[in-house]
Amino acid sequence: MPLIRAFLAIIRxxxxxxxxxxxxxANPLFFFVLVVTLFPLAxxxxxxxxxxMAPGVIWVSALLATLLSLDSLFRSDFEDGSLxxxxxxxxxxxxxxxxxxxxxxxxxxxxxxxxxxxxxLFLGLPEQAMGTLWLTLILATPLLSLIGAIGVALTxxxxxxxxxxxxxxxxxxxxxxxxxxxxxxxxxxxxxxxxQLNILLAMLLAALALAPLPTSIALKMSVN
Amino acid sequence: MENVQHATLEVRDLSCFRDERLLFSALxxxxxxxxxxxxxxxxxxGKTTLLRILCGLRExxxxxxxxxxxxxxxxxxxxxMAYVGHADGTKKELTVLExxxxxxxxxxxxxxxxDQALDKVKLAGFDDNPVHTLSAGQKRRLSLARLLITxxxxxILDEPFTSLDKQGIALIESLITDHISHGxxxxxxxxxxxRMADLNLKRIHLQACH
Numbered sequence: 098m099p100l101i102r103a104f105l106a107i108i109r110x111x112x113x114x115x116x117x118x119x120x121x122x123a124n125p126l127f128f129f130v131l132v133v134t135l136f137p138l139a140x141x142x143x144x145x146x147x148x149x150m151a152p153g154v155i156w157v158s159a160l161l162a163t164l165l166s167l168d169s170l171f172r173s174d175f176e177d178g179s180l181x182x183x184x185x186x187x188x189x190x191x192x193x194x195x196x197x198x199x200x201x202x203x204x205x206x207x208x209x210x211x212x213x214x215x216x217x218l219f220l221g222l223p224e225q226a227m228g229t230l231w232l233t234l235i236l237a238t239p240l241l242s243l244i245g246a247i248g249v250a251l252t253x254x255x256x257x258x259x260x261x262x263x264x265x266x267x268x269x270x271x272x273x274x275x276x277x278x279x280x281x282x283x284x285x286x287x288x289x290x291x292x293q294l295n296i297l298l299a300m301l302l303a304a305l306a307l308a309p310l311p312t313s314i315a316l317k318m319s320v321n
Numbered sequence: 322m323e324n325v326q327h328a329t330l331e332v333r334d335l336s337c338f339r340d341e342r343l344l345f346s347a348l349x350x351x352x353x354x355x356x357x358x359x360x361x362x363x364x365x366x367g368k369t370t371l372l373r374i375l376c377g378l379r380e381x382x383x384x385x386x387x388x389x390x391x392x393x394x395x396x397x398x399x400x401x402m403a404y405v406g407h408a409d410g411t412k413k414e415l416t417v418l419e420x421x422x423x424x425x426x427x428x429x430x431x432x433x434x435x436d437q438a439l440d441k442v443k444l445a446g447f448d449d450n451p452v453h454t455l456s457a458g459q460k461r462r463l464s465l466a467r468l469l470i471t472x473x474x475x476x477i478l479d480e481p482f483t484s485l486d487k488q489g490i491a492l493i494e495s496l497i498t499d500h501i502s503h504g505x506x507x508x509x510x511x512x513x514x515x516r517m518a519d520l521n522l523k524r525i526h527l528q529a530c531h
Contacts, residue, residue: 099429106426110415117414178408181378182467186427187400193427321379 104196111200125166126208132158133216151220152281166205167245171253191309206238229284233277236297243304250312254319328354335384357507362527368510376404403473409464413453428471438469457484478509
């Protein structure tokens with residue numbers, strides 16, 4: 098299938114590019130680790146307070162780290178003309194866009210997923226909440242990439258779109274933040290988290306189906 | 322490629338404004354297979370804008386593009402067309418080969434294999450060089466190599482001769498001539514004086530449309 102081949106080619110190319118620019122790509126992850134490790138230093142020796150704040154701290158840092166990485170999603174493609182070539186491809190643009198979003202998640206979301214448990218241990222998050230933290234990250238980091246892609250596609254043509262991007266995307270990130278950190282918080286207290294996880298899963302599936310199309314339309318507008 | 326022999330591009334009543342300024346209006350022209358069209362005009366007269374409209378990257382304020390007798394949206398137009406613009410559309414961190422393989426994955430495989438195309442644009446042996454190590458002229462030839470490896474009828478070229486040396490210009494001219502003699506067509510802008518004598522060349526001067 099040529100369409101699947103194009104989809105995989107986009108993912109492969111973006112991963113290769115990320116590998117060649119690894120210093121740049123590691124910035125959001127570095128930011129994530131830095132913010133989470135600075136909290137205990139600033140708050141001082143108050144293990145109970147830290148433990149109570151852990152879900153919120155981890156989730157806010159993960160969200161800001163994703164926001165930081167968003168701009169790279171389409172910026173370089175826009176500047177060097179690759180985006181135009183992608184728009185002119187005979188394949189369905191929303192599938193190609195989904196490929197770019199998947200690659201973005203693999204580069205920016207997956208590393209967060211891998212270091213988060215370690216940082217949670219740092220903050221003293223109870224063991225019974227670890228599984229939930231992981232699950233929320235698995236469900237919600239791709240969601241952040243999908244929602245963010247719409248915002249980036251709308252602002253990529255603007256010279257200083259950074260501020261506007263945060264304004265556009267943050268309100269949509271807030272529900273994700275509430276349900277994700279809420280679930281971890283409840284798990285730490287030994288409460289059931291099924292409802293929160295189901296809502297996150299529903300949001301992820303909805304975004305998977307609904308985000309690529311507006312993103313591709315917004316990209317066409319930005320190039321116009 | 323079955324309709325290559327009688328492919329036609331018609332443009333009807335095309336007009337475009339940019340920032341409240343009329344670039345062109347009621348523009349009509351036709352290009353047939355085996356023909357090429359050179360857009361002329363001063364800087365800022367709307368040549369690039371017209372090419373981007375032809376590519377579908379920009380919407381015209383009015384007018385229609387007709388491909389083989391059908392409206393562009395309803396035909397294979399976007400599959401039969403290839404565009405090389407000011408921006409090369411290549412990734413400077415990737416090698417020549419990686420860039421072409423990606424271009425091939427996005428399009429439909431065409432007349433030439435990648436190594437044949439590299440041979441044609443005199444980039445053979447540069448396969449594994451990252452694009453940022455190439456000179457400006459070599460980058461240009463690389464972006465034109467993309468046209469050779471994918472299947473297309475209509476080439477839309479925006480200043481294809483920029484930063485090329487004399488041999489480079491002659492090379493690209495011969496590629497265009499070759500493409501056209503095989504039933505292809507080309508729409509291009511250029512400040513360089515085309516010397517393609519055997520080329521069935523039409524000219525449109527954009528200033529005249531005001």
